[in-house]
Amino acid sequence: MTLSEAAGRGWDAVVVGAGPAGSAVAHGLARLGHDVLILDRAAFPRDKVCGGCLSATGLRTLARLGLTPPETHVPRRRPGHLVLRAGDAVATLPLRGGVVVARSDLDDFLLRTAIDAGASFVTATAGRAPDAGTAGDEPPDHRIIPARSRGVMHAVRTRLLVWAAGLGAAATDTGDRVTTRSRIGLAALVPAGVPRAPVNGVDMHCGQGGYLGLVELPDGRLNAAAAFDPRWVRRCGGPAAAAAAVLEACGVPPRPELAAARWQGTPALTRHARRVAACRLLIVGDAAGYEEPFTGEGMGWALAAAHEVIPLAAAAIDGWSPRIAAAWRQATRRRHARTRRCRIAAWLLRHPAALRVTLRAIAAGPVLARPILDGWCGGPAAETTS
Numbered sequence: 001m002t003l004s005e006a007a008g009r010g011w012d013a014v015v016v017g018a019g020p021a022g023s024a025v026a027h028g029l030a031r032l033g034h035d036v037l038i039l040d041r042a043a044f045p046r047d048k049v050c051g052g053c054l055s056a057t058g059l060r061t062l063a064r065l066g067l068t069p070p071e072t073h074v075p076r077r078r079p080g081h082l083v084l085r086a087g088d089a090v091a092t093l094p095l096r097g098g099v100v101v102a103r104s105d106l107d108d109f110l111l112r113t114a115i116d117a118g119a120s121f122v123t124a125t126a127g128r129a130p131d132a133g134t135a136g137d138e139p140p141d142h143r144i145i146p147a148r149s150r151g152v153m154h155a156v157r158t159r160l161l162v163w164a165a166g167l168g169a170a171a172t173d174t175g176d177r178v179t180t181r182s183r184i185g186l187a188a189l190v191p192a193g194v195p196r197a198p199v200n201g202v203d204m205h206c207g208q209g210g211y212l213g214l215v216e217l218p219d220g221r222l223n224a225a226a227a228f229d230p231r232w233v234r235r236c237g238g239p240a241a242a243a244a245a246v247l248e249a250c251g252v253p254p255r256p257e258l259a260a261a262r263w264q265g266t267p268a269l270t271r272h273a274r275r276v277a278a279c280r281l282l283i284v285g286d287a288a289g290y291e292e293p294f295t296g297e298g299m300g301w302a303l304a305a306a307h308e309v310i311p312l313a314a315a316a317i318d319g320w321s322p323r324i325a326a327a328w329r330q331a332t333r334r335r336h337a338r339t340r341r342c343r344i345a346a347w348l349l350r351h352p353a354a355l356r357v358t359l360r361a362i363a364a365g366p367v368l369a370r371p372i373l374d375g376w377c378g379g380p381a382a383e384t385t386s
């Protein structure tokens with residue numbers, strides 16, 4: 001379908017963003033018999049700045065959504081260990097329950113499944129952030145979504161907008177509050193077959209300017225994902241140099257393959273959404289606020305939000321009520337309260353001395369790792385080395 005065809009009729013729901021949150025919501029609504037249109041500015045399959053660790057909770061939520069991917073469509077690896085390094089401190093934690101996937105595979109599978117359930121999809125189309133001009137004097141029974149494809153702007157009419165565009169919209173467009181010292185996400189994929197040293201599982205390297213995770217994807221590619229202070233990246237001379245500096249600070253041999261790779265970035269990571277619901281608008285996933293990705297739970301959080309919003313979205317299509325917005329604000333606040341361990345980890349990561357002490361304590365008593373790391377690929381089992 002083209003955007004001009006999509007704009008020629010009205011929709012029950014338009015979902016902007018075909019990441020895990022958007023595709024899961026679109027799938028859930030299409031299964032309930034609603035007319036759903038998905039817009040994404042990317043062409044699929046596409047890669048995404050991400051560590052690719054799907055937690056056990058994320059896997060369980062996929063099952064609850066009826067979206068468990070078959071291994072033939074989304075190959076997975078069990079990483080076995082999480083190796084945490086900060087300076088000369090090292091802790092090795094056995095991981096269980098979660099898997100490593102390629103985002104190109106997982107997101108494509110979720111989008112295809114939503115389409116199979118009856119949703120329509122228009123690719124390479126950017127929806128305009130809901131704060132930038134749609135909230136004006138529109139009639140209360142629908143919303144108009146301005147969207148651009150191949151340089152041409154169209155207006156799409158819908159009973160409900162689900163904004164699931166991740167960190168895609170600039171905070172200035174959405175009015176989100178970005179934490180002053182927020183880091184940015186960076187990632188590079190090294191093709192299979194490029195000579196390189198092996199990784200041990202999920203290998204995390206923490207340093208002054210941020211942290212870098214390395215993991216091997218099921219197809220043999222090396223996935224490097226980092227959260228760095230943008231000023232520090234500039235001082236180092238770019239993402240590859242920043243990654244090399246973190247490896248060096250951890251006493252790890254250089255990885256020339258990262259210098260040759262193409263790095264992709266994200267805007268500021270830590271942000272608080274000014275609003276998560278308004279008349280005929282529900283905001284889900286990273287777009288509704290985001291912490292740092294250290295504990296590898298973002299996909300799980302996005303899927304959990306999708307699972308929770310589907311009944312509210314279905315009710316909103318039947319008839320909007322301010323009670324729906326209130327319920328979604330409350331549900332979002334509840335979910336954000338559960339990101340506490342990620343905030344603790346983010347604090348530790350900004351205090352290298354405290355982090356080294358923590359790693360040594362974890363090495364001595366693995367049970368201490370649980371509160372911080374439980375979400376990561378299913379959480380560590382009780383065996384730690386240093």
Ligand SMILES: Cc1cc2nc3c(=O)[nH]c(=O)nc-3n(C[C@H](O)[C@H](O)[C@H](O)COP(=O)(O)OP(=O)(O)OC[C@H]3O[C@@H](n4cnc5c(N)ncnc54)[C@H](O)[C@@H]3O)c2cc1C
Pocket residue numbers: 016017018019020021022039040041042048049050051052053054055125126127128129164165166167168169184185186187225226227266269284285286287293295296297298299300302
């Ligand atoms: C460095 C880093 C490492 C991470 N590692 C992990 C990890 O190991 N495990 C984990 O679970 N999570 C991890 N995350 C977090 C995870 O990637 C996100 O939390 C998750 O992808 C959120 O899903 P989403 O559906 O909300 O948004 P996204 O997955 O970001 O999807 C948003 C979609 O919206 C589209 N879009 C954006 N703007 C527009 C627009 N204006 N119009 C149309 N389409 C638009 C984009 O193309 C994209 O397809 C990491 C994040 C970073 C930055």
